[in-house]
Amino acid sequence: MGVFPLCAGNSIVLKPAEQTPMTAVLMAELALEAGIPPGVFNVVQGTGETAGAAIVAHPQVDAITFTGSNATGSAIQATAAARVKRVSLELGGKSPSIIFPDADLEAASAAATAGVWGASGQVCTCGTRVMVHESVYDQVVSTIVEQSRGIRIGGGFDPDSQMGPVVSAAQLERIQRYVRIGQDEGAELALGGSRHGDRGYFHQPTIFTGVRNDMTIAQEEIFGPVMSVLKFSSEEEAYRIANDVEYGLAAGVWTNDLSRAHRATRALRVGTVWVNTYQMVYPSVPYGGVKQSGHGRNLGEASLDEFTQTKSVWMKVG
Numbered sequence: 001m002g003v004f005p006l007c008a009g010n011s012i013v014l015k016p017a018e019q020t021p022m023t024a025v026l027m028a029e030l031a032l033e034a035g036i037p038p039g040v041f042n043v044v045q046g047t048g049e050t051a052g053a054a055i056v057a058h059p060q061v062d063a064i065t066f067t068g069s070n071a072t073g074s075a076i077q078a079t080a081a082a083r084v085k086r087v088s089l090e091l092g093g094k095s096p097s098i099i100f101p102d103a104d105l106e107a108a109s110a111a112a113t114a115g116v117w118g119a120s121g122q123v124c125t126c127g128t129r130v131m132v133h134e135s136v137y138d139q140v141v142s143t144i145v146e147q148s149r150g151i152r153i154g155g156g157f158d159p160d161s162q163m164g165p166v167v168s169a170a171q172l173e174r175i176q177r178y179v180r181i182g183q184d185e186g187a188e189l190a191l192g193g194s195r196h197g198d199r200g201y202f203h204q205p206t207i208f209t210g211v212r213n214d215m216t217i218a219q220e221e222i223f224g225p226v227m228s229v230l231k232f233s234s235e236e237e238a239y240r241i242a243n244d245v246e247y248g249l250a251a252g253v254w255t256n257d258l259s260r261a262h263r264a265t266r267a268l269r270v271g272t273v274w275v276n277t278y279q280m281v282y283p284s285v286p287y288g289g290v291k292q293s294g295h296g297r298n299l300g301e302a303s304l305d306e307f308t309q310t311k312s313v314w315m316k317v318g
Contacts, residue, residue, distance in 0.1 A: 088296025
């Protein structure tokens, strides 16, 4: 995100999450190496409660862009309102991958699998609600479980690893708590459900079937490798279930019916819809959410509006 305010002529202060500080440091080093003057790209480390809050409240910070949890985003917006600062927020998601019976089921199942296990489920756009038409539900579930069973779990520096750890011990415990909630509410555990190994913060790929959309695991963002598979019987029901969450970040639609694809893009209340693909991102295409997933756009020309002001000048000459 940092490149867009720079392109608009701004200096920036980047405050990374305290759990992942080093990426921001490397970005700052690359900025200096690329010839960006000192003081234009700045990095401040610290916790959100101290360093983050100080940045948001500082009178010389004109605009805030934040990626993270809804609770923190709401607090940032409330603080920024005191100085009428511009705020753009990219918050949580509970994105659906909707698989219709006419789709390429092998490709849809593979993409649904990659759409949750990628980055161990720690991506806002993870398609953690896999919605499958009842006529192909059992077939798709079987394929997804089989594809996921052999996932190689290991450290990020191991070239053979296909899924790495979650970010912290606290996040690992959060995931395990949601797994228990899913079981208590009656969802069926089709795969995984436990911590992987006894070292590090690894969790098994976990698949729940028999999930209802009113269950906690279908409504709340877990931010880990946990997939909920839901069944639908009609196109209208699919859109109703897909929209029946507080989030609206992204959705995937799998169908070979072009008319249905267009109906889906209109019906789904999300910022991005992928058809027969998932998590495609390109710098020129805007990205962002609606509802509790935030407001404002990253990437694309639209993102420049977040970091510029229009000035009107009237001049009478002569």
